[in-house]
Amino acid sequence: MSVRVRFAPSPTGFLHIGSLRTALYNYLFARHNGGSCILRIEDTDRTRFVEGAIEEQIASLAWAGITFDEGPHVGGNHGPYTQSERFDLYREYGMKLVENGTAYYAFDTSEELDAMRLRQQSAGIAPKYDRSAMRNQYTLGEEETRRLLDEGAAHVIRLKVPLHQDVRFSDIIRGEVIVNGREIDDQILLKSDGFPTYHLANVVDDHLMEITHVIRAEEWLPSTPKHIILYQAFGWEPPTFAHVPLLLNPDRSKMSKRHGDVMVKDFIRKGFFPDALVNFVSLCGWNPGSDNEFYSMQDLVNSFTLERVNKAGAVFDYQKLNWMNGEYLKQRDPQDLARELHPVLVERGFNYVDPTFVAEVIALVRERVTFVADIAEFADYLFGDALVPLSAEAQAMLDGNDKISSALDTFRKGLDASVIADADSFKGLAQRSAESVGLKSGALMKPLRLVLTHREVGADLFRTVQLLGLERCLSRLDAFTSHS
Numbered sequence: 303m304s305v306r307v308r309f310a311p312s313p314t315g316f317l318h319i320g321s322l323r324t325a326l327y328n329y330l331f332a333r334h335n336g337g338s339c340i341l342r343i344e345d346t347d348r349t350r351f352v353e354g355a356i357e358e359q360i361a362s363l364a365w366a367g368i369t370f371d372e373g374p375h376v377g378g379n380h381g382p383y384t385q386s387e388r389f390d391l392y393r394e395y396g397m398k399l400v401e402n403g404t405a406y407y408a409f410d411t412s413e414e415l416d417a418m419r420l421r422q423q424s425a426g427i428a429p430k431y432d433r434s435a436m437r438n439q440y441t442l443g444e445e446e447t448r449r450l451l452d453e454g455a456a457h458v459i460r461l462k463v464p465l466h467q468d469v470r471f472s473d474i475i476r477g478e479v480i481v482n483g484r485e486i487d488d489q490i491l492l493k494s495d496g497f498p499t500y501h502l503a504n505v506v507d508d509h510l511m512e513i514t515h516v517i518r519a520e521e522w523l524p525s526t527p528k529h530i531i532l533y534q535a536f537g538w539e540p541p542t543f544a545h546v547p548l549l550l551n552p553d554r555s556k557m558s559k560r561h562g563d564v565m566v567k568d569f570i571r572k573g574f575f576p577d578a579l580v581n582f583v584s585l586c587g588w589n590p591g592s593d594n595e596f597y598s599m600q601d602l603v604n605s606f607t608l609e610r611v612n613k614a615g616a617v618f619d620y621q622k623l624n625w626m627n628g629e630y631l632k633q634r635d636p637q638d639l640a641r642e643l644h645p646v647l648v649e650r651g652f653n654y655v656d657p658t659f660v661a662e663v664i665a666l667v668r669e670r671v672t673f674v675a676d677i678a679e680f681a682d683y684l685f686g687d688a689l690v691p692l693s694a695e696a697q698a699m700l701d702g703n704d705k706i707s708s709a710l711d712t713f714r715k716g717l718d719a720s721v722i723a724d725a726d727s728f729k730g731l732a733q734r735s736a737e738s739v740g741l742k743s744g745a746l747m748k749p750l751r752l753v754l755t756h757r758e759v760g761a762d763l764f765r766t767v768q769l770l771g772l773e774r775c776l777s778r779l780d781a782f783t784s785h786s
């Protein structure tokens with residue numbers, strides 16, 4: 303049987319980084335096994351629906367390069383199936399369970415349910431539907447139940463959990479899981495408005511869509527015994543389960559906004575490369591079994607197996623992600639990066655934005671930044687004529703030193719096209735200028751950088767001078783000399 307998996311987000315918010323990882327693992331597992339990966343929108347809970355969430359989630363998945371195989375086309379990507387378009391189906395299946403005695407009618411009001419919970423709380427027992435004490439098909443009897451239904455009394459359909467039976471399933475990541483029926487709630491399957499709950503719709507769809515493997519977040523592990531009971535109630539074979547560990551903050555608490563970005567759209571806005579984020583996220587909880595940390599999507603498809611997903615939660619290390627993005631930046635073609643950077647430079651009003659020039663600047667400085675857009679700030683002195691103000695410290699160092707001033711003057715006089723054309727001539731001139739006033743040969747490098755760029759750090763000074771060009775170097779040296 304060929305592998306079929308699904309990613310089944312609820313449109314209750316934007317795509318979380320943890321959900322991106324779940325989607326990715328589904329995608330990789332499907333591709334690795336030559337199977338299919340489908341997208342299913344689980345929008346049964348209409349009260350938590352967030353406008354625009356579906357579109358954003360689909361766009362973020364497409365950005366990351368995660369594609370789906372079935373359903374109508376959306377933005378060049380396949381998918382999704384949408385549960386709200388299938389409500390009649392879930393109702394029909396829910397009623398089948400009532401007919402075969404594995405689900406039942408319950409008529410309790412919310413006040414009655416609250417009172418039940420309070421009683422349980424004060425008795426120190428875990429809250430759970432009390433089938434033998436509440437108003438349902440069993441306590442009311444068939445006749446009264448029929449009468450209430452005919453009268454149109456509000457009711458739900460609940461799952462009849464077999465109480466004295468262990469529920470077992472084998473999870474690829476967590477191993478054997480056994481839960482006793484007494485610990486499982488008689489889950490509502492159809493709500494009083496006739497809408498299905500997540501549990502019913504999820505199981506019906508996984509069966510009808512012939513899903514072979516359910517790969518989802520660990521937070522759904524407690525729901526799985528209910529799902530197993532549902533499969534049994536329908537007489538269906540359950541799929542294989544794999545519950546993926548949580549993503550954690552560096553302090554090992556559950557990953558949350560307080561520690562940094564958690565929404566994929568925020569990572570996109572910051573300027574992460576999709577392949578860097580995918581590479582990083584793939585390693586949060588999956589062990590590739592090698593020291594190599596760099597994996598393209600195709601490498602991941604080739605090597606991904608669920609057996610190598612860890613049981614323990616995975617710490618999301620923001621610093622490492624930044625580092626990885628920087629590593630991807632170094633591998634990128636400067637011409638492509640120049641295209642990405644161009645709008646940023648234009649927006650900042652820079653006037654040296656010729657694509658070939660921009661690509662040369664990128665090739666020079668990209669080792670020192672994390673994001674492409676950082677280059678606009680890091681090398682502003684190359685793209686524009688307005689320099690940031692010198693720091694007070696730098697100003698004092700330049701102003702209060704006659705030797706440096708006079709060495710800079712000598713340098714200025716010797717600077718011409720031939721010096722700019724050759725690294726040795728440039729170094730030679732800087733050395734001679736320093737030595738002429740009794741300074742050490744390298745003493746002029748820092749002042750030169752300050753005068754030419756107004757920054758204390760930057761990339762190789764000779765290449766910087768070359769990219770600035772003779773005219774701009776001369777006018778910046780002149781501006782300094784006339785000022786001092």
Ligand code: GLU
Nearest residue numbers: 310311312344504518522
């Ligand atoms: N709709 C659920 C969610 O939002 C899907 C859980 C599952 O994959 O079964 O995560």
